[in-house]
Amino acid sequence: KTLMVNYAKIPHPGRGANFVHPEFGPVWSTGHLGDAVVSLISTASDDPKFAKYKANNWKVVQELKMPGAGNL
Structure with a gap:
């Protein structure tokens, strides 16, 4: 099974x-x-014990802004 997760940019x-x-x-x-x-x-x-989080599976749940220009 393949799943697509939506991102703002290209993940590392x-x-x-x-x-x-x-x-x-x-x-x-x-x-x-x-x-x-x-x-x-x-x-x-x-x-x-993680069943209560099932609705969020394979979704972006949080984005953390970091200092700097990106991840290379």
């Missing part, structure tokens, strides 16, 4: 971090090429 093809956000549950974070933004994308989990 390599780096990223996975963590559990206190408001959005499991997320993947990635910077954007040529833009000073880090996007947090909600990710799917089979763990029942």
